[in-house]
Amino acid sequence: MAGPRAKRINIPLRRVALVCAAMLFASLANITYIQAFQSGTLNLDPRNQRALIDRFEHPRGDILTTEGEPVATSVKQSGGPYAYQRLYPGGGVYAPVTGYQSLYDETGIEHTEDEVLSGDDPKVKVRALVKDGVADGADVQLTISARVQLAAYEALRASGRRGAAVALNPETGAVLALVSHPSYDPNAYTGFDPDALAEADRLLRADPQRPLLNRALARHYPPGAVFGIVTSAAALASGAYTMSVKVDAPTRLALPGVATQVTNAGGAACGDGYPPLVYAFQMSCDTAFAGIGLDLGQEALRRQAERFGFNADDLEVPLGVAESVYPKGMDRAQTALSAIGRFEVRVTPLMLAMMAAAVANQGALMRPYLVEEARLPDGSVINRATPGEYRSALSASAANEIAAMMVAVARPSGTGAGVAIPGITVAAKTGASAGVAGAPDHATVAAFAPAEDPEVAVAVLLEQSDVTTVAAITRTVIQAALDRP
Template identity: 55%
Template sequence: MVGPRAERINIPLRRVAVVCGVMLFALLGRVTVIQAFEAERLREDKRNVRALIARFDHPRGRLLLRDGTVIAESVRTLRSTYRYRRAYPAGRVFAPVTGYLSFFSRAGLERAEDAVLAGTAARVRVRSLARGGVMAGASLKLTVDGRIQRAAYEGLRATGRAGAVVALNPATGAILAMASYPSFDPAAFADVDMKGLVATDRRMQSDPAQPLLNRALARTFPPGSTFKIVTGAAALRSGDYSPGGGVRAPVALRLPGTRVSLRNAEGAACGDGEPSLTYAFQASCNTAFAGIGLDLGQRRLRAQAERFGFNADDLVVPMPVAVSGFPAKMDKAQSAMAAIGQYDVRATPLMVAMLSAAVANGGVLMRPYLVEEVLLPDGAVIDSAEPSRYRDTMSEEVADALTAMMVKVTQRGGTGRAAAVRGVKVAAKTGTAENAEGGRSHALISAFAPAGDPRVAVGVLVEEGGAGGKVAAPIARAVIRAALSAS
């Protein structure tokens, strides 16, 4: 039997035991929270040097073109601290696609699909352990075609100016090429020498040419007359216009509420002043389409633009895509300018390609994507792309009418004859967009081919390149040729 004195001693001991128990459970709970919910955040913390070093302890998955060509892989190093580093055999040509992986940072697919490539993504980890008992990074088979990508890159490089090209399969949304110029060599970021890596990063970041910028996805530009695809779709959709119907196209159009008169390129007349809608589209008459914008009004223009994906922030490929924008509030003069792709209208080169892709696919715009398959090291496919609708932009009848109008652009009398391919009907719309920064106009084109059986849609932008029909159209032609020879 315990005496009164022993009971008095046990009371504080019990209290201490209870407190210790509560602290133990709190500690276990906190550890559980960290391991279950905060582990990823701690691994990604830039101050976690151990996690950064561990990233190079095992090989990451490879990046493969659609024909199996390797454009990024892990190779062994001779240094004990970092067992592997990334290698990029294709270099600058595919840099906007691959991005890079360095000790300090990541970009492109190396960043967007980091967990899959590193093997830490749940879907990869579980399947890897189930098949072989060893965690391994998964490889990505991409939708990109090497010949089309090289045609796009070389076309841009030949101009000597910054720009971007995107090529899509209009039936699926698969990205066949995504080029940006000037580019960079991703291998420069694979250096395991920290001083050299810091110097490279500083040099790249301070370069006024911005080689690290993926112009295809990360920057928007005024689309110029390529936006007349949108305005044309809105006009045909309204029922007030038809391809053969006349439109008012004066030599100069006074913008409402201003003293400014809008003119066509080089001050030229648009036919007899009342041409058909098809002729106005073929000759890219600014006064005609600005007048259509005034007639339709900003609400209908904006609604049609948003059917293509303007003002939407839900697009990833899987890299994030800048929002292509159409202004929220405009007066009549601004609406007229927006109808020809000026004022505050902005589009990524990807969106420029999507304009044609939607027309080519009968009005159905497919969601763009870059990754076709996810593969384990033993070749097992654990995930594959499923093409999906992104937007219903117009009826099939309107798409057919626009296709016929776009084909005229690459024929005699059209602004896009330089995009024509012998023996193939090419549908296109050129653009020469005024540069808000005061430089030369940007050169653009949106095109697809063959018009009767579309296999590729192309968007080209050359910064300060001048006339789209002279500078961007030849690049589109080269890309289309490469795409048709590859398919």
């Protein structure tokens, strides 16, 4: 039995023990909280070198063109803490598609397919457990054709203008080419020196040409007369028009309620002022289509535009796509201007290609996509794209009539004569739209070929350029897609 002195000694010891126990439990609680709720944040902290080293410990899967050409790959490093580094053999040609993987983040396909490429996807991990237990990344094969992509890129670069080009397979929606110019070299982001990375990023973001901007998907443009595809589809759907019906096409059209007048390019007449719709379409007669817009009204035009995918925010390829816009709440004058692709109508180059693809595919607009499949290093496929319809844009009969009118555009007397290819029937629609005040207009061509059995739909847009230059680029892209000289 402890004496009084022992009891007096035990009191402080008990207090110390209780304090130590409280500190131990607090420490355990804090560790548990960090592991359970803060591990993700700590793993993403750029100061966490262990996470960064682990991120580059294994080779990332390759990104391949449809021909199997690698446009992003991982290379073994001979020294330093990081075992593998990303390399982009195609440089700026594929940058709008691949994006980049840097020390701190990913963009483009590197971002959207990160789990597959890094090996974190459950399907990749399960296969690794069954085999050798090492979860190297899976390869991602794109729908991009190296031949078409390079042809489009070189043609845009030769023009010296900012712009974009998109090529689609109208039957499936597969994206054969997606080019934005000017571009950038994603290899600028693959080094491991934080200061050099920050400087490279600063220079690219400060460039007034905005090379990091994906003009094919993320930039809006007024479509100009190419919007005549939508206006014509609405007119044909109304039952009051056919391609042979005659339309009013004065040299000048006074808009209701305002002092503004619509004129044709160069102030030219449109035939005899009362031509068939096909002639007005072929010659891009703005007065005729503005008048059709007044006749149909904004709701009919909007319904038709939305059937093509305007005002929809659900489009990914899987890269994000800016929403193409057909405005609401317009008066009659604004409705007339919208019918000729002016006022506040805005499109992405991808949408322009989709409009041509819908006409080419008998009115069925397929959902565009960039990733064909993902496969493991042993060749086994874990994901494969399934083409699907995105919208029923217009009836087959209307599509056939618009296709016939687009063929007329590419004839020697049409505004798209420069798109013509000997031995191939090309269908096209041209347009010009106001860009920067005091500068030349933007020029656009949307086309598909062969018209009788379409294999490719193409849209090309150049800022502050002319239709002749854009038509020549469109022709080059079509020839590459059809593998024709």
